[in-house]
Amino acid sequence: MLKKVMLVDDDEMLRKMMNALLAKQGFDVIVLEDGPKTLEELKTTHPDIILLDVMMPGMDGFTVCRAIRDNPATARIPIIMLTALDSVENKVKGFEAGADDYLAKPCDTAELVARINVLIRRAEAIIPQLPAPVITDVAREPARSIAVFSLRGGSGVSTIAVNLAAGLSQLWGMQVALVDMVSVAGQSALFLNQSLRNTWADLCKMEVIDEEGVLSAMLPHESRVRTLASPRRPEESELLTPGKVKTTLEILRSAFPYVVLDMPHDLSERSLTGLDQSDVILIITQPEIASLRAASMAIEIFEDLKYNEQKKIYIILNWTFPRQGLAFNDIERMLKSKIDLILPYAADKFVTALNIGNPPVLSDPEGALGVIFEDIAMALSKEAQRKMRPDQPTAAWKRVTDRIRTKKKG
Ligand SMILES: Nc1ncnc2c1ncn2[C@@H]1O[C@H](COP(=O)(O)OP(=O)(O)OP(=O)(O)O)[C@@H](O)[C@H]1O
Ligand SMILES: [Mg+2]
Structure with missing residues (x-):
């Protein structure tokens, strides 16, 4: 089954470009343009991973990320934050909001795909939960x-x-x-x-x-x-x-x-x-x-x-x-x-x-x-x-x- 990637970005050009690129890599892409629509969509769609733009008008990426983490139904979906601002401060903010990874835009295709695959695999490995610690x-x-x-x-x-x-x-x-x-x-x-x-x-x-x-x-x-x-x-x-x-x-x-x-x-x-x-x-x-x-x-x-x-x-x-x-x-x-x-x-x-x-x-x-x-x-x-x-x-x-x-x- 194709892995579902949810892409959230307010920039239409970028959405089109990334959509084509990810589809070519064999992903099933769902494209959304803002935070509120994303949270609404997540009530019915369960993607394998979410690529989330940081700077969006209205609700920014950090807020969307926190909302996704706060909802038990979506809390475990891997999230990669995408941003034009490649700063340590943003990286820390992203992690604090609950993001799994952080990429500067424009991203290198090979790197993006590699990170998507790693995170999806990691998420699949974590669910169901890790076994209890082995005690010798x-x-x-x-x-x-x-x-x-x-x-x-x-x-x-x-x-x-x-x-x-x-x-x-x-x-x-x-x-x-x-x-x-x-x-x-x-x-x-x-x-x-x-x-x-x-x-x-x-x-x-x-x-x-x-x-x-x-x-x-x-x-x-x-x-x-x-x-x-x-x-x-x-x-x-x-x-x-x-x-x-x-x-x-x-x-x-x-x-x-x-x-x-x-x-x-x-x-x-x-x-x-x-x-x-x-x-x-x-x-x-x-x-x-x-x-x-x-x-x-x-x-x-x-x-x-x-x-x-x-x-x-x-x-x-x-x-x-x-x-x-x-x-x-x-x-x-x-x-x-x-x-x-x-x-x-x-x-x-x-x-x-x-x-x-x-x-x-x-x-x-x-x-x-x-x-x-x-x-x-x-x-x-x-x-x-x-x-x-x-x-x-x-x-x-x-x-x-x-x-x-x-x-x-x-
Ligand atoms: N031996 C060392 N040599 C150089 N830098 C160090 C050394 N030990 C700690 N640091 C640096 O000092 C800073 C403070 O360290 P750390 O965050 O571990 O301290 P802390 O007591 O937990 O501080 P906080 O008050 O933030 O909880 C960090 O940037 C860390 O990398
Ligand atoms: Mg400390």
């Missing part, structure tokens, strides 16, 4: 939740959370849950180039939160990281009540061997629920005064909460800037704690990784950053799992154990 014996014992936290924004919390989650999934060949605990404009999914097909908000709208619901709200990724994304719209953040967050995290802990939390920079009740549910907390700090004060405040509060008796707390010094920072001794003195790990300044490596939605631990596992995150993943793995050779060791596991062996020898 070692992983069956209590899950390990790791919260990545800083009271100061921009210190690399999301970067570390995403690379750690991906590192764990590569190391053990298992599904790992990545939870965006940021209730407004969270970015975990963006780091993995995942479109916001479903978010926390969809989950919290369900009458009962159960395992099936939680798994279906998570975004799949080829690395086996599954992301529970932050809501698309600010007003939806209120849906994430501490009670619902607690239930969800408990379910995740029973379904996944590892749960990584990308935490907001506050100690709201919701954040505390996340921290309560964690076995390990990574406090991220930068080598400058304001960030160190935030870190030392977090350390004090965690002591008051007796977290230091119940959980493992590690401090990571993240060198997010190229300039000289404070002296190491002064930093430890200020924190009244030892630094457990230093993450070096990586120039624009992380920024580029974010722009293309591919974290270094996946794109370049043998590069300097990949090595660091694979090693962190091993260090933070469950003790029982660390001690045993897996039945089917992954490439990442072999690399990490080789490095450990070499270090021991040296």
Whole structure:
């Protein structure tokens, strides 16, 4: 059967041209000229993919995209946004609206067709939903939740959370849950180039939160990281009540061997629920005064909460800037704690990784950053799992154990 492509663009010339081009490629093309007509048509037609122009008079492409995602009947149709404005800002806006891909006009025919085919195939693979995560014996014992936290924004919390989650999934060949605990404009999914097909908000709208619901709200990724994304719209953040967050995290802990939390920079009740549910907390700090004060405040509060008796707390010094920072001794003195790990300044490596939605631990596992995150993943793995050779060791596991062996020898 021919695949149905719905093309939405206000430009008549372009509609004619693309229609001819796509028909020639063997697609069944449905052409529409604006948002309202598209939403009306979608009540009766179910295309395999939608190509959506961004700039249209009246209702713009982002709004149409959001409306398509908000309707359960159409929420899973792949969407490619087409635009004359090729900017990162638009790309981010597109992904936030729930688009799967983004192409600048005029598009190259071969590239357009390739992307259409990839997205259609991916959608067919996702529906019906992915099977529940496979849990092996070692992983069956209590899950390990790791919260990545800083009271100061921009210190690399999301970067570390995403690379750690991906590192764990590569190391053990298992599904790992990545939870965006940021209730407004969270970015975990963006780091993995995942479109916001479903978010926390969809989950919290369900009458009962159960395992099936939680798994279906998570975004799949080829690395086996599954992301529970932050809501698309600010007003939806209120849906994430501490009670619902607690239930969800408990379910995740029973379904996944590892749960990584990308935490907001506050100690709201919701954040505390996340921290309560964690076995390990990574406090991220930068080598400058304001960030160190935030870190030392977090350390004090965690002591008051007796977290230091119940959980493992590690401090990571993240060198997010190229300039000289404070002296190491002064930093430890200020924190009244030892630094457990230093993450070096990586120039624009992380920024580029974010722009293309591919974290270094996946794109370049043998590069300097990949090595660091694979090693962190091993260090933070469950003790029982660390001690045993897996039945089917992954490439990442072999690399990490080789490095450990070499270090021991040296
Ligand atoms: N070691 C590093 N070297 C260079 N740049 C870094 C490093 N760590 C993080 N960055 C960059 O710093 C910026 C902030 O990182 P990130 O978004 O991970 O922090 P965050 O604490 O989650 O911030 P937010 O307040 O937005 O949630 C990003 O552009 C990231 O690429
Ligand atoms: Mg963040």
